[in-house]
Structure formats: structure tokens, C-alpha cells
Amino acid sequence: MLQGFLESLVGTSIGTTVKTSSWIFQTLEALHFIGLATLIGGIAALDLRILGVAKRLPVAPLHKLLPLVFIGFGINLVTGVLFFLSDPLGYGVNPSFQLKMVFILLAGLNALWFELKLARHVDEWGSGVDASTHAKIVCGVSLFLWAGIITAGRLLPSFAALL
Amino acid sequence: MMLENLDLSQWVLGSIWGYPIFLTFHSLGLGLLVGLLLVIDLRVLGFAKPLPLSELRKLMPYVWFGFVLNAISGVVLFMADATKDFYSNSFRWKMLSILIGLVVAVTLNGTVLREDTKDTPPMAKILATVSLLSWVGAIVSGRLIAYLSQPF
Numbered sequence: 001m002l003q004g005f006l007e008s009l010v011g012t013s014i015g016t017t018v019k020t021s022s023w024i025f026q027t028l029e030a031l032h033f034i035g036l037a038t039l040i041g042g043i044a045a046l047d048l049r050i051l052g053v054a055k056r057l058p059v060a061p062l063h064k065l066l067p068l069v070f071i072g073f074g075i076n077l078v079t080g081v082l083f084f085l086s087d088p089l090g091y092g093v094n095p096s097f098q099l100k101m102v103f104i105l106l107a108g109l110n111a112l113w114f115e116l117k118l119a120r121h122v123d124e125w126g127s128g129v130d131a132s133t134h135a136k137i138v139c140g141v142s143l144f145l146w147a148g149i150i151t152a153g154r155l156l157p158s159f160a161a162l163l
Numbered sequence: 164m165m166l167e168n169l170d171l172s173q174w175v176l177g178s179i180w181g182y183p184i185f186l187t188f189h190s191l192g193l194g195l196l197v198g199l200l201l202v203i204d205l206r207v208l209g210f211a212k213p214l215p216l217s218e219l220r221k222l223m224p225y226v227w228f229g230f231v232l233n234a235i236s237g238v239v240l241f242m243a244d245a246t247k248d249f250y251s252n253s254f255r256w257k258m259l260s261i262l263i264g265l266v267v268a269v270t271l272n273g274t275v276l277r278e279d280t281k282d283t284p285p286m287a288k289i290l291a292t293v294s295l296l297s298w299v300g301a302i303v304s305g306r307l308i309a310y311l312s313q314p315f
Contacts, residue, residue, distance in 0.1 A: 030306045033193065034299060041198030045222065054221030061213040065202060127218075150194055154187040158179055 006092040015085030025086070032079040036150065039072030043146060047139035050131040059125035096159040100152035107145040114138050166245040175243040182243065188236040195229030197298045200268065207275055207283050207291035216283070220276040226268070253307035260304060264297035 009015070018024055046062045048054070084091050091097045118135050125131045131139075166172060175181035203219050203226075205211065241248050248254045267290050275287040283291075 026306055029309075030303045033190075033302045033306065036190070036194055037197035037298075037302070038201060039198070040194035041201040044195060044198055044225070045202045048222065048225065053225070054218050057214060057218040057221075061211045065211060068202070068205075127215075146194075147191060150190050151187050154190045155183050158183040161179060 002092060003089075006088045009085065009088035012085050014082065015088070018082050019086035028079045028082055032076055032083075035072045035075030035079065037072070039069050039076065040146060040150075042066060042068035042072065043142060047143045050125070050135050050139040051143075052130065052136070055130065056127045058127045059122045059129075059131060063119065063122045090160060091156075094156060094159050096152045096155045100149055100156070103145050103149045103152060107142065107149065110138060110141050110145060114142075166242045169242065171239070172242045172245075175239060182240070185236045185239045189233055189240065192229040192232030192236065193302065196226055196233060197229075197302065199226045199229070200264075200294060200298060203271070203276070204291040204294050207271065207287050209282070209288070212281055215279050216276050217279050220272065223272055223276070230265075248308060251308055253304045257301050257304040257308065260297045260300035264294060264301060267294045267297065 018028065042065045045065060046059070049057050049059055049062050114135075118132070118138060121132065121135070125135075167176075175185065199222050203222065206214050206216065206219055271287070271290055271294065275283055275290075
């Protein structure tokens, strides 16, 4: 069933363009890294502070950096979809790609959990105030998942070579 | 070049996992290094003013950790491909960008980040812009090296 779905995505004109033009592919890759850095910057600053780093930083302004995270994620979503369309079958059956997608989904759910349950407290965690243990766990999970996403992404070609 | 003939270099280039493992560390380091510097540079440029500069300075050890991770993984990656990299223009651009980025980061760390002014002086804003451009330049030129020397 997955095979059929993937096969139906092969051969789109945009996918073929990305696949065949090396300068387009390189540009998209560079953008993917820049998007990664932007996303990680916003997330890591918040996660690290909640975990206890640089505690005199008030949490609320760091939480307001979320637009950065969305910008980075947006860049990577677009470039990611373009990569995928250039080789749906190749990516689709690659275990590293599948893991990456699962981790992204989990990171999204984790972030949603933070927004629904913990974001209401960010104003309480001012300069010098320790965040709750609950928040620390969620932010630790966040860092772990994003490190996993970067790793799984980086190992994609290795798994492709094995298939 | 002698460096490429070391057993370590041969393993990194020859095994399926060697190069990717070090590339992974390189990506993780870059996320930390450039990501956190981005936040700091944006603050110096005037965004998110409630964040005290002297507190953001406490994130610098994580920036340096990312840098060291990349320096080490970068050396190993270089060793495996030394001749090609050494003569590659992209590689040289990358090293130049890193040098500029490093000097600017150390300068910002020693000056603006020690103060707690809400508004930073124009010179600081120029430095922060140079910082952002140099690290983006390092990422882009780094990608171009990879294009010229795909390991598989």
C-alpha cells in the first residue's frame, strides 16, 4: 500500500526538476541547513533555559522567539517536501527517513503539549525562577527529539546506500 | 597527502558509517553553534529586548561546545579528504567565513555581551550582522564542498 502511494508521487515535474538540477538541489540543501540552525536556535535557547541554563533569563521572552522556530520549520518543510518529491520511492522506504518523520511528529506533539499545558506558566518563570519539573522533562524530550531528527536526516544517504 | 593515508582517514572514507557519523556530529554542532548565535545576534540587533545581554552571554559555553564539536569532526572529515579539500575554493571560503565568524563572536562576547544596555551601539549591530552573514556563508560554502566530494 505504501509502495503504491509512493509510486503515484514519482515523476512530478517539480520533483524531476529538483532531481536533475544539481544547483537547485545544492541550494535547497543549504536552505535546509539554514532552516535547521534557525529552528534549533529558537528551540535550544528556550529548552536550555527551562532545563536550568542561564537562569537569570526570563522565560517569557524566550518563548516569544517561537516565530523563529516556525520560520526555520517552514523553510525545512518546503525544502523537505521538494527533496521527497525528487525521489519518493527512495525516501519512502528508507528507515532513517521514516524515523525522522516519526520523530518530527513526536516533536510536534511534544510542542503542542507544552503549548497547551505549560505555556500558561512562562510568565511565572521570570529571572532567576526555576521552571517546573514537568517543563524540564518536556524540554529535555524536545532536545532529544531534535538531535534525533538531525541525526536521522544526516544518516539518510547511508541507509539509502544499504537498500 | 600523508593525512589521507592514515588508517583513521581510510576508515572514515572507506566504511559506510565513518563519514556519516562525523557528518552527524558536524550537523549537531552547527545547530548549537549557529542556532544559539542567531538568537544572540538577533538580540544585539534589537529583537526581544526583555532578554538581558549579560544573561545571553551564559549561552556562549554551549556555542563554544558546538564550535569544538565541529572543529574536531571537521578535522577528521578533512583528514579523509585532505588533498581535495585543501585545494577546494569552497573549503577556503568556508575557513575564511569561520575565521571571521569566530573573531566577531569573541569580540561580541568580550564587549557588548558584558553590558546590560537595552539598546546596543551601531558598531555592535554591524558586528552581529557580520556574524550572521559569516556563519550562513560557512554553511553555504560547506555545502558546496560536499557537492564536490560525495563519498559514495
